[in-house]
Amino acid sequence: MLRRVIPVLIVAALSVAACGGGSGSSSPAPPPPAGFGAADAARLLEQASFGPTSAEVTRVAALGLDGYLKEQLAAPATGYPGFVFTPHTAPADCRYDPTAPAGAASLCARDQYSLFQVQRGFFANALAAPDQLRQRVAFALSQILVVSGTEIYEAYGMAAYQNMLLNDAFGNYRQLLEDVTLSPVMGRYLDMADNDKSNPALGTSPNENYARELLQLFSIGVYRLNSDGSLMLDTGGQPIPTYGQDVIEGFAQLFTGWTYAPRPGATSAWTNPINYEGTMVSFPAHHEAGSKLLLDGFVVPAGQAPAQDLKVALDQVFNHPNVGPFVATRLIEHLVTSNPSPAYVARVAAVFADNGAGVRGDLAAVVRAILADPDARGAAPSSSAAGHLREPALYITSVLRGLGGQSDGVYLRGQAAAMGQPIFTPPTVFNFYPPGYQLPGTHTHAPEFFIADAATALARANFVNALIYGGGAPPDTTVTGSTGTTLDLTPPATAADPDALVDQLSAQLMHGSLSSAAHAAIVTAVNAVPLTDGLGRARMAAYLVATAPQFQVER
């Protein structure tokens, strides 16, 4: 049972600071389309951005769904600028020195040879960049086409990879697959870089790592899918594998003969030193010469050049009928719901197959289809199974954006890690959580719950406590331009009226979806704070809404 929905646009924010995302609205706003109220706008922003701000809800309600999507799909990428090449082995003056943790060498190591600056850049962008939808989709892609700071610890390398995902987020999936395949960062992470042809003298075979994960995790998965994402079954009721070990070996042979691009001025040789700039380059003499078995019995003829083989293989993978439902399901899970209806998946997969202009793999059209779908829109979901747990990054940014916060990302990167999601550093290529994870004792898919446990649940509440009652985090004097992490907790005008205060927070943080029972529990607590203590009341209400499971599970 939902309480009445408060129109956010007329409510004074909990002193919400302007928090980015306000570009492109200088001309008079058209009237909102029928049925696109503040609650739906707020819900859209939960799915399409890193959380609603009061200002954005007002703006998007006025723009309407189409206007907002059009703006966001055209917005240029806010990336990770300013990172420069560093050699794989850190020079002596750029290594952590335990005797001088804040000395120049230690800070150099932190900034160049860890993801510190990239992770805090992620939060800075997520909180304030105008291209919110692109940031959000790129973050989803970073959890599908995974590389990790466990191995890619050079900041410039991770920045390059994330910039690529941002640039490709609304492009074509075929291009994205090619860019990922030839990325030296991915090449390093999944060992396609320096993957040599088999060597009978050494008794070695091509490396199977990229071959297997490209198929299993980046494109088609291990079983044949119907167009609605469900498993195709054989006559015996068994799932149908999409490939066997022989196909993995075929792709492994095909992905031989690539190494890092040479540094400017250097002579290119097999193999070049690690270099995360540019794309990998091929050496035909190190490419497996024979024919290669690919999917469904297709054989690539012997003797083709590495790039020619690569094109054939990526074309075949991209055109496999699984890719549409596979990518549709992954993106829906990240943006909208853990348990999409088969019909929802089928509608999005159909757009992947054909964007309406005969183009397959148009990600802009796919993202639009996901967000405009009836299963995503409305002030509340039609199904009680809808929604998903806000993953740590989204939880953090949603609290800050919803409560008028600002941050340089320094504190937030550590908090995300404490909640189980060190940004861009999942433990393996299988991401922080597997897409197929189900809640124990149920068949309800709940990927984000894989990293939700007693320790991380407490970390979430303790983070909110630190923000609201602990003053956030001070600026870090070792970081240029550091602003720390703070909320603006000036008591709102509604502090004297607990009902209005809680309604306002519900509208800002959870599109007005707080139930009557939850509302009543929070109001009781607010009333325990003296009327004269407006700040105390604001804190009480904000703490309880922001820690409530009802907020953590986005519906």
Next chain:
Amino acid sequence: MDRRHFLGHAGALGAGAALARLGMLSARAQVAAGDYKALVCVFLYGGNDGNNTVVPIDSAGYASYAAVRGRLALAQGTLLPLVEAGGAARFGLHPALGGSTGLQALWDSGALAIVANVGTLVQPLTKAQYLAPGSVKPQSLFSHIDQQNQWQASLSDAPSNTGWGGRLADALAGLNAAASVPAMISTTGNNLFVTGSATQALTIPTSGSFGLRGFDNSAPGLARLTALQALLGVDRGTDLLDAAQDLMSGALRSSAVLNPILAATTTPVSAYFTGLTSGIARQLLAVAKVIEARASLGARRQVFLVSLGSFDTHSNELATHDTLFAELGAALNAFHSALGGIGAGPAVTSFTLSDFARTYKPNTNGGTDHAWGNHHFVAGGAVKGRQLYGTWPTLALAGPDDEGSEGRWIPTTAVDQYAATLASWFGVDAAGLASVLPNLQAFAPATLGFV
């Protein structure tokens, strides 16, 4: 603003009243010291290369190994001989697993056994059967997540939503009726292994405090705690929200009991871990602390899960193994030494699981690729150690145990048998084994006798 961390710090001012409000001060049963057992699963994520973990040490065996392994071959003189109960050493350990402070010492003391060529199977499988059309094989062989899940579920012909550690805890729940914390504890998050039908694992942190911060006994503080609790009990009825609410309820309950135990730094087990800072050492120390407190916690059968990652050595395997094995060997040695020191040695058995083994034939990047049957360690005071169990595979490419030509051994012992042996020791009777390990009847013998 008062920012005392009352639930997270035992003895914080006024914590008692608020704790009582959470119902956390219920009487705890005391357990007879003689009736306690723990199983500790050490999952080696990524697929450990068993072929470089336990290596033939005799001249002919080593020469054959070195010829195939090439640049990945460990130097013969560095291998740590595993002198078996009969007096001879056929195999050597990877040197980084450690001599006097590692696994060799556990072996020599009789507290370590090795089970050879264990793996996921639906039914026993010869090479001829494997190659025959329509053969019954585990689903998605060589895939990380599928093989992890099958090792943890001990079911390989269909997906499972429970693991065999969880089913063990379900089966023995009656022994844990008086426990004040969940019978299953993970230091590595949610995993299928510790998921039962009725029993779920608690995840504990291995650093920092384990508690809810920011409350005091002022009227507003207590009102806030009351409301926080109330929000966990309303709006029930959808799986996702129920799960989030239950998670927090459990976290509040368990952290209040466990945080003082985990935060203690001077208890007897801690001394054995002095100087060990690796993640696996911290995890095993946390487990040891919980076992140390077994009498007050009231559980009689506990299942623990710890893990060590980065075993997916597609490249740079030698250096990676050196690092990981040094951590693993030292941590397991410290763990079992500590348990011996507090008189719990025979009550605790640890064992390894891993996604799969790795190809005997190296790849072109100084690494190995995904394979199948693997060698595993079982350690503890109850283990019938200094012995190798199971059947050692023929280490030959395209040989009788190779599913193809890269050295992927077809397992000769099933995960089910490995699990059944541990489950029997844990106290599950023959009838119970059938429910804990539903496919065990496909294999004989049911148990291997290593513990």
